[in-house]
Amino acid sequence: MxxxxxxxxxxxxxxxxxxxxxxxxxxxxxxxxxxxxxFEKAFPGRFIQVGISEQxxxxxxxxxxxxxxxxxxxxxxAFLMRAWEQIRNTIARDNLNVKLIPTHSGLSDHMDGSSxxxxxxxxxxxxxPNMTVxxxxxxxxxxxxxxxxxxxxxPVYMRLGRDHAPxxxxxxxxxxxxASVLRKxxxxxxxxxxxxxxxxxxxxxxxxxxxxxxxxxxxxxxKPLDEETLLKLVSKVELVITLEEHSIHGGLGGAVxxxxxEKMPKRLIRIGTTEFGRSSRDYLALLERYGLTAExxxxxxxxxxx
Amino acid sequence: MSETLDPRAKLQSVLQPVNNFHLESSETCLEILxxxxxxxxxxxxxILSKGHSAPAFYVILHEMGLxxxxxxxxxxxIDGLPSHVxxxxxxxxxxxxxxxxxxxxxxxxxxxxxxxxxxxxxYVILGDGELDEGQVWEAAMTASHHGLDRVIAIVDRNxxxxxxxxxxxMNKEPLADKWRAFGWEVIEVPNRKEKLRKALEKAKRIRGKxxxxxxxxxx
Numbered sequence: 001m002x003x004x005x006x007x008x009x010x011x012x013x014x015x016x017x018x019x020x021x022x023x024x025x026x027x028x029x030x031x032x033x034x035x036x037x038x039f040e041k042a043f044p045g046r047f048i049q050v051g052i053s054e055q056x057x058x059x060x061x062x063x064x065x066x067x068x069x070x071x072x073x074x075x076x077x078a079f080l081m082r083a084w085e086q087i088r089n090t091i092a093r094d095n096l097n098v099k100l101i102p103t104h105s106g107l108s109d110h111m112d113g114s115s116x117x118x119x120x121x122x123x124x125x126x127x128x129p130n131m132t133v134x135x136x137x138x139x140x141x142x143x144x145x146x147x148x149x150x151x152x153x154x155p156v157y158m159r160l161g162r163d164h165a166p167x168x169x170x171x172x173x174x175x176x177x178x179a180s181v182l183r184k185x186x187x188x189x190x191x192x193x194x195x196x197x198x199x200x201x202x203x204x205x206x207x208x209x210x211x212x213x214x215x216x217x218x219x220x221x222x223k224p225l226d227e228e229t230l231l232k233l234v235s236k237v238e239l240v241i242t243l244e245e246h247s248i249h250g251g252l253g254g255a256v257x258x259x260x261x262e263k264m265p266k267r268l269i270r271i272g273t274t275e276f277g278r279s280s281r282d283y284l285a286l287l288e289r290y291g292l293t294a295e296x297x298x299x300x301x302x303x304x305x306x
Numbered sequence: 307m308s309e310t311l312d313p314r315a316k317l318q319s320v321l322q323p324v325n326n327f328h329l330e331s332s333e334t335c336l337e338i339l340x341x342x343x344x345x346x347x348x349x350x351x352x353i354l355s356k357g358h359s360a361p362a363f364y365v366i367l368h369e370m371g372l373x374x375x376x377x378x379x380x381x382x383x384i385d386g387l388p389s390h391v392x393x394x395x396x397x398x399x400x401x402x403x404x405x406x407x408x409x410x411x412x413x414x415x416x417x418x419x420x421x422x423x424x425x426x427x428x429y430v431i432l433g434d435g436e437l438d439e440g441q442v443w444e445a446a447m448t449a450s451h452h453g454l455d456r457v458i459a460i461v462d463r464n465x466x467x468x469x470x471x472x473x474x475x476m477n478k479e480p481l482a483d484k485w486r487a488f489g490w491e492v493i494e495v496p497n498r499k500e501k502l503r504k505a506l507e508k509a510k511r512i513r514g515k516x517x518x519x520x521x522x523x524x525x
Contacts, residue, residue, distance in 0.1 A: 024421065048417060051451070056444035059407040063414020066399050069421070071414070086441075089404040090411060094393045 003139035004163040006103045010035025012143035013072065014042045016150055023150065024069045026050060028057045034074040034103045058083040058091065058098070065096040070150055076109065077102035077118035077159060084124055091155045092128040099149055100125075100157045106194065106245030107273075107290065108161035110283040117277030122193075123250025125157040126223045133223040134158040134176065135252075137197035138168040145220060148176040159194065161245070164283050166198040168218065179226040181233065185215030188301055189237045191230065193219045193252045196243035196271075199287075202294035203243075207301060214301075225255050231264050239304055240268045245292060248272035269300055313340070316378075317365050324382050327389060331433065332362035334464035334497060334523050339366045341502035342429050342460065343397070349426030351415050352397050355408020356433035356462060357390035363398075372396050406439025408432065409459060413445055416454045427510065430459045435467025438476045443488065449516040450489025457516040458509045459490075462497070464523040485518045497521040 017023045017039055024046045031037040031049075040047035048064075050057045054075055061071035073080070080102045091098045102121070109116040125133045134149060134156060136142045142160070149156045174180055182197070183204050192200035197218045204214040215233055219225070234240055240260065242253040253270030260266050273290050280286040287293055311319060313336050321329050339362055342352055354363055364387055367373045373387075380386025387395075390403030400411050412430040419426055436442060449457050463481065465472050472478050482492045491512050495501040502521060509517040 024418070045421065048452075050444075050448050053441075053444035053448070055407075055441045056410045056413075056448055059410030059441070060414035060417070060445070060448065062400060062407075063411040063416075064418045065414075066411070067415045067418030067422075069418050085404060086407055086410075090400060090407050094401050 001167040003165045005160040005165045006035045008139035008142035009160055010038040012146045013039045017043050022070045024064055025072045026057050026061055028052055028054050028075050036074045054079050055083045055086050058086040061098045062090040062096050065098050072099045074101050077105035077121045078116050092130045095130045095154055097153055098155050103160045104162050105159045106161055107277050107286045110280045110286050113279035114276040119247045119273045122246050132156040134221050135194040137218045139165045140169045141172050144172050144174050161195050168197050177221045177224055179229040180218040183216040185213040187212050188214040188239045189233050190214055190216045190241050191219050191256055192243040194245055196245055199294050200243050203297040206294055206298045222252055227259050234264055234266055240266050243271045246272050313365050320361055320381050328358040332359045334462050335359035335362040337499040338460055338521055339363055341499045345506045351399055351428045353408045353412045353430045354391050355430055356436055357402030360391045405436040406441040409442055409445035412457055413449050416456045428457050432461050434463045434472050434478055446488040454516050455513050459518040461520045463520050491515055491517045494520045496525045497523045
């Protein structure tokens with residue numbers, strides 16, 4: 001089943017808004033795209049329109065947090081990054097309780113091309129002290145993680161794609177900061193995040209047909225990284241593969257490489273991008289162009305293990 | 307020792323060991339900070355967006371008896387007072403040091419007060435050089451669009467910025483017209499404490515839109 005990340009987000013935000021009167025949502029004129037328009041409709045008094053000004057929006061969210069609110073800032077990931085310095089110097093430095101929840105991350109805004117496709121945000125957010133970085137794998141994960149994100153005191157970046165969210169979980173039991181082990185394996189460990197978790201599962205099935213046993217981990221919290229679970233699983237395999245809809249530099253692949261090189265050196269292949277995106281009428285064609293498919297990963301594993 | 311110094315001499319003595327760190331910017335901010343902190347009530351908030359005027363802020367705190375001699379003279383030392391204001395110091399709600407963000411933060415606090423039906427003003431101190439930052443004008447639009455009349459910005463119009471005169475680096479005039487065009491009520495006063503206090507009182511009486519006080523240096 002294919003669902004939508006942003007639809008799941010918009011609906012979950014309304015649910016949480018009903019329970020928690022402190023939640024305030026800010027928008028930079030993309031509410032119909034991010035689906036925060038649902039929140040505006042339900043709670044017009046707690047929805048703040050700032051116009052097309054992401055930097056103002058982020059700093060204003062800082063003020064709301066200082067005054068005791070739980071501001072939720074949503075925008076396209078690529079354009080939220082223009083406020084990186086505001087996120088650094090006001091939100092993260094003062095450890096303010098601001099929730100940054102962009103949509104349209106990775107290549108998911110396929111039609112709009114390289115300007116709109118954000119393949120750097122995990123790296124940019126991961127480097128900031130105090131920042132928690134979360135990437136849900138599918139639509140059912142969104143409300144489960146969003147609830148914990150809102151309850152956590154401090155700044156959080158929760159990265160969402162647009163509409164292509166193949167179902168990974170039926171009833172996810174996810175805990176922020178704790179990796180979710182979806183499949184055990186003895187030869188290869190696939191560590192994935194976001195939409196690539198579904199690709200990792202498909203990869204594992206294809207590898208099984210070839211007699212290769214692959215484990216799959218949904219690393220929905222990239223920072224803080226669940227090193228304990230990671231190292232336990234890595235110790236059993238020959239090869240580790242990270243999969244992300246993001247640059248291999250500084251993202252999940254970078255995070256896993258840092259831990260392994262210090263604590264458990266192991267052969268690692270990072271699957272992700274190294275270039276800017278491009279326009280495509282078809283999202284899946286774009287994933288294929290950048291090698292973010294099960295077939296590509298299977299080929300790489302076969303080369304390595306045979 | 308320092309008690310015998312007037313605020314400006316105190317500022318100079320604090321900044322002497324640190325190569326006069328932003329001395330002028332602090333000097334022109336002394337009376338502004340002093341007026342605001344005297345005017346400030348318990349539910350008001352002060353934001354020093356031009357964070358490099360921190361030394362002036364510390365001198366005023368010292369004058370108020372909130373900092374000891376030892377603390378004041380620890381300015382910019384490794385575990386001493388931070389060179390730019392940071393959250394956790396008295397009256398400091400938000401860290402600054404990066405220009406252009408304070409007005410947006412102030413708007414956020416004012417918006418939260420409105421949602422909660424709370425009173426209190428938000429004073430935001432801006433540098434005139436800081437007005438080069440586009441975010442200030444984003445925030446200016448947001449404040450007037452939302453009618454945030456609890457926001458009172460004070461521009462330290464001292465006519466200089468880091469590498470020269472404001473009018474040479476990036477001209478600001480006609481400054482009052484710019485703020486007016488963005489929907490703000492503008493009050494222009496000489497940068498002197500009594501004039502500033504009167505301007506603050508006047509600003510509070512004006513309802514329905516945000517207010518800016520342009521505090522002109524050298525008039």
